[in-house]
Amino acid sequence: MTTDPSSQPDTLNAAARAQIDASIGGPVLLFFGTAIFWLLFGSALEVLSAIKLVWPGLLDGISFLSYGRTTQAATASLAYGWATPAAIGIGLWLTARLCRVPLQHHKLLVSAGLIWNAGVMVGACSILAGNSTSLPLLGFPAYSTPILVLAYAFIAIWAIITFHQRKPGPLFVSQWFLVAGFLCFPWLFTTANALLVWNPVAAPAQAPVAFWFANGFFNLWLVPIGLAAAFYIIPKGIDRPINSHHLSLLGFWTLILFGAWTGTSQLIGGPLPAWLVSVGVVASVMMLIPAAAILVNLHLTLSGHYAPVGWSPALRFIVVGICSLATFWITSALMAFPSVNAATNFSDINRALLLLGHYGFFAMTAFGSIYYIVPRLTGKEWQCSTLIVWHFWLSAVGLLLGAGGLLLGGLIQGFALQEVIVTFRSSLEFARPFRVLAIVGSILTFAAALSFAALFAGILLAGRSRKSPALLAAREENSQEPVAV
Amino acid sequence: MNKTTLLFTGIFLTFGSAWVGLVAYPVANLGTMEPLLDEATGGLLPPPVSGLAVAGQRVYAANGCVECHSQQVRPDPLTTDIAKELGKRQTVARDLLRQKTAFPGTLRIGQDLSNIGARQADTNALHLHLYAPRSVTPWTNMPSYSYLYTVRKIQGQPSNESLVGLAGPHAPKPGYEVVPTEDAKALVAFMLSLNKSYPLPESPEPTAK
Secondary structure: OOOOHHHOOOOOOHHHHHHHHHHHHHHHHHHHHHHHHHHHHHHHHHHHHHHHHHOOOOOOOOHHHOHHHHHHHHHHHHHHHHHHHHHHHHHHHHHHHHHOOOOOOHHHHHHHHHHHHHHHHHHHHHHHHOOOOOOOOOOOOOOOHHHHHHHHHHHHHHHHHHHHOOOOOOOOHHHHHHHHHHHHHHHHHHHHHHHHHHOOOOHHHHHHHHHHHHHHHHHHHHHHHHHHHHHHHHHHHHOOOOOOHHHHHHHHHHHHHHHOOHHHHHHOOOOOOHHHHHHHHHHHHHOHHHHHHHHHHHHHHHOOOOHHHHHOHHHHHHHHHHHHHHHHHHHHHHHOOHHHHHHHOEOOHHHHHHHHHHHHHHHHHHHHHHHHHHHHHHOOOOOOHHHHHHHHHHHHHHHHHHHHHHHHHHHHHHHHHHOOOOOHHHHHHHHHHHHHHHHHHHHHHHHHHHHHHHHHHHHHHOOOOOOOOOOOOOOOOOOOOOOOO | OOHHHHHHHHHHHHHHHHHHHHHHHHHHHHHHOOOEEOOOOOOEEOOOOOHHHHHHHHHHHHOOHHHOOOOOOOOOOOOOOOOOOOOOOOOOHHHHOOOOOOOOOOEOOOOOOOOHHHHOOOHHHHHHHHHOHHHHOOOOOOOOOHHHEEEEEOOOOOOOOOOOOOOHHHOOOOOEEEEEOHHHHHHHHHHHHOOOOOOOOOOOOOOOO
């Protein structure tokens, strides 16, 4: 066990914590609330897209409900309506807590939240109306993205002020991840939009930039923020410090170094210089280092104290999220080998990976974090522990069916696409049963989103609170573990 | 150097290195690529495409075609793309010069379209496939793009643009015809322009084994 101060989440007393939480409640709840709206919107479109892929006759020939548009609107509204505001909300709360300063400039954050959501609304409607750019994760047209950049600028100004005013003391590991995420996101987003959407460069140069962005959006924006939450909430939940300072350092720096270079491994054999692809392949395989460092570090922290994972919603969701992240990176590393990639690229495995990363890791970690944060902001407890149990199992089984089905189906489809004597029609027929599983998965995740929205509405609207925290299971007799939820 | 400065510098250097490699380098090199002069014919490689085909790329993007269709032929023998007759040679950066946006794609839920213009040069057949995919290929899961077409009453002579060969439930009522909108015409022009039959020195056709 380390005694390094950078492994201790914080040393605030309860009164100081409560003061910070109360001061930042409004803006953070605004970001979470709007995020949950877009989660519902995006999940509903995902269900529609999944069904249309198997039964194209459903609502066929309607422009704004055609498969290409609904699936892009779903991806974009989940990435910019749900994931990014959820990440910003989590990031704001963690920043205030870790810098140990109560919120100032309340209006800056509230305006940022409103402007951001206006931008997402314009973008999502534009995609459905037929103005998509069709670039991966950059579907919003040129007139909607500057709105998002403006909103983010407000948040960045707030974050810089708060970081500048932080109380002296060592930086906790979550703060490294926060700084990385909050720096890389605007860098990624403005570069990609400037070069691909606002004033596009010549087409031969676009592919590496587009894949640099799509991978960076996950590895250097969603992942750092999700991990910042995991590295804060896990030690708080079990009341122990992070196990190893050195593993934290290793995991952080290898993530930032290799995570940025992985994009071109999805373009093996594609129209760009071979060395760019080779670098991407190496980086994707090297991602096994941060995967191992982070997994081992969090496991050693939890080791012997896994019991609270059974009853704490926050810990249970976050642990599933971390496992999904490791699965995501291991699968990506395997798929980066050119001989494997020759078969698996262009198969449903690519869809499985998007689901595993954006939903399996980020959404699950964000659910866990919101379960932890919101009771502290509102001073109330979650209303119904049964519904939390439902939410957990619906989202976990939905993820398993969706990502698992598409991984297996994609493997078969990929080998069918590769084999010269197998017709294209066969590859479709092989993939079909697995795409039906993915429909079931998408319906379950939509139901999960509905139950989460009900819980969130419940805790905001509740007049008086339950006395005790909502736990997923009864605590063991004589347990020494803390009751953090 | 204190820890905070180290953190910021480290992030700028590590993330910046990838930015230089994957963004600045391709923009400076691939972004300034020029067409080649074809010494045999005096034309340019890749050959220029019509303005309608360029307009069609916007329709291709607007309807999310890239969600199902890739546009890249990968090299032999790493992959079987050439053996599967998706194209005669690997797609290289210069092949994309006539496009406003590159659509390499990540999925083959539908067929690769790098050379659709070489495989299917018949405008009417492409329109039929977009208007009523299952009337042409019963097993396909491609959605119908019938909203890019107008069904209208025949005034005098039928239009020479109207779709020929629509049968069964997809056929218009007697006295009516299905005509493509400007968007549909542009999209088909773009599809016809996807034809990499011209030679490029950096992408030789693999010799028969």
